[in-house]
Amino acid sequence: MMTFSRFMRYGMTTAILTTAVSIPAIAFVGQDPTIIQQSCQLTQVSARLGPDGSTHYSILGTCNGSSISGELAYASNHQTAEKFSYRGAQFTTRAICPEDPWISSTTCEDQQVIAKGADPGSLLQFPVPLSRHVVRSSEVFQHAKTHATKPNPPGPPVKARAEIRFGRNTTVFWLGPGQEGQFGPYLNFVVEARPKGAEGAAWTSLGGTKRHTAPDYRLSVKLPEPIAG
Structure with a gap:
């Protein structure tokens, strides 16, 4: 404070x-059990902390041969939101997560998903947040949060x-x-x-x-x- x-x-x-x-205090709370090295070449994974204790991530790069870009957010009231583009599709999701889902393997509830554009394929079969299953590495988000800009x-x-x-x-x-x-x-x-x-x-x-x-x-x-x- x-x-x-x-x-x-x-x-x-x-x-x-x-x-x-x-x-907020910054702490590592877990990691995605499935990490595939070299699956993504991310040119940007940055984080900033909001005055209300929220964490906002920005991602940009290539995953599995397709470009990905977007904005992801986790609030102190456990609300989670993401808006990103991948493989020609645009994804907007919301959920309630007990922990930051990008640096943990937590399970989220009350999931809402909107997908537009190209056929997103099997990605819609995964639980929210969907970007977590594309990047598949909590380590990159943990590093970004540790070095996040503060207000x-x-x-x-x-x-x-x-x-x-x-x-x-x-x-x-x-x-x-x-x-x-x-x-x-x-x-x-x-x-x-x-x-x-x-x-x-x-x-x-x-x-x-x-x-x-x-x-x-x-x-x-x-x-x-x-x-x-």
Whole structure:
């Protein structure tokens, strides 16, 4: 988890507004038991990680004497999708997989397959994802994932401020950060607070909100009790 924060001090409390982006841990979870060396000459197998923890693969090359190219994706909610061309046919599939199917031998459920163009032959007899049965090597995808590009961390919230309405009831206002240059995408915001001057105290989560299309945000929270003395 990478976070960027904006501090606000008011009254007896210091608050922190945090922008968070999730980066998954990368681990090898298995391998396809059938690996045929030299069956594919791939000029590109690259991977990039999304801010939501998803993995996106791009493939390009030749397998079994036919060109192959496409985009493959595995999301943190276990949804799997692929769209690729092979032997004159275009394949689009979706499924639910407990693990990344391109680096494991996991079995997927709720499979949906669309094939257009030339006769795909026996490939449609295999379980989704179909591209796994063309490339037939989890090692190339594991290598790509290990060296995957990662999104830049998000920027800090802009013009963050807080208004105490009555008692400890407070409304926090801010603008979403930019995503240009060194700053990457963001998913949500979390507002945390601790008593003013209590640098060693733990932060208390007051609530949060997901990213939306409007640039401005506001969140009503209740501040924690001040420390006596």
